[in-house]
Amino acid sequence: MHIFDKISDLQAFLSSQKQLNQTVGFVPTMGALHDGHGSLVRRAKAENNLVVVSIFVNPTQFNNASDLKHYPRSIEADTILLEKLNCDVVFIPEVDEIYDPSFHLPPIDLGQIDKVMEGEHRPGHFQGVVQVVYRLFQLVAPHKAYFGLKDFQQVAVIRFMTNFFQLPVEIIAVPTLRHADGLAMSSRNLRLSPAQRTDALAISKTLLHAKETAATHSPTQTKEEAISFFEKFPLTLEYFEIVDPITLESLHDRWVPNAVACIVAYCGEIRLIDNMELKN
Secondary structure, eight states: EEOOHHHHHHHHHHHHHOOOOOOOOEEOOOOOOOOOHHHHHHHHHHSSSEEEEEEEGGGGOOOOHHHHHHSSOOHHHHHHHHTTTOOEEEEEEOHHHHHHHOOEEEEEGGGGGSTTTHHHHHHTTTHHHHHHHHHHHHHOSSSSSEEGGGGGGHHHHHHHHHTTTTTOOEEEOOOOOOOTTTTTOOOGGGGHHHHHHHHHHHHHHHHHHHHHHHSSSHHHHHHHHHHHHHHHTEEEEEEEEEOTTTOOOOOSSSTTTTOOEEEEEEEEEEEEEEEOOOOO
16 A cells, blocks of 8 residues: 655655556545544445545634544544554645645535535535545546545535546445434544543434335435324434435425435534434
8 A cells, every 4th residue: 555645755656557458436524533434434445446535634624713622633543443444545645745736626615505504504614625526536537436425515525626627537425324313423522521422322323213204204204203203302403304315405295206315413522413304
């Protein structure tokens, strides 16, 4: 496994591999890796000759300085896991390596998808996501890039960005991986105390309750039932929305195929996000 922290070294290696007609699969991460990330790497390994994983905690997508400061970092454990997964290349740059003075993101209007849910509650977040993913695509030039559907809205934003700039990369969305008890795998779970880890199950339980309710109720009724169900638990709800999976517009009276429920809640100071398809 090759580990690089400089763009020049990474690109020199990738250039030599592409001359051999190797296809490149790319998994961008912020580290603190778990088996959810592992599922992305395994999928990329199955579909490409070469897999690149980046580990970079991107400061421009945090609108909360405390969240950035406390975001878990575990480079040694991450590299050990990636080696076990037979990852080919790990890119671990510093901030000034990614955002050198020569880099400028072309203007992009994200429209509606930047104004709802995460966009509403975390102003500027998705501009930061677009900035770093565009930059990493520019550096790695992958054929395919892999993202987890746990961050459902983020995947929608990245698809939009890729289409907007007509980038030659295929976006692959991989289903959320969950622990046996239903909690979605997340780097932020590392910050939960044992008691909070149990409390956090309220999120997946609420989504499952919504899925059951959706069979016989409208989106508005399903949302109301889900919020009422969630209020029995000791977490703080930031939002619960049922949306069109493509436009991310809220649904009210009528269902659309593959409608998705999206939820964000605080377990103590830790912000957790999840989603689930309600209609297929």
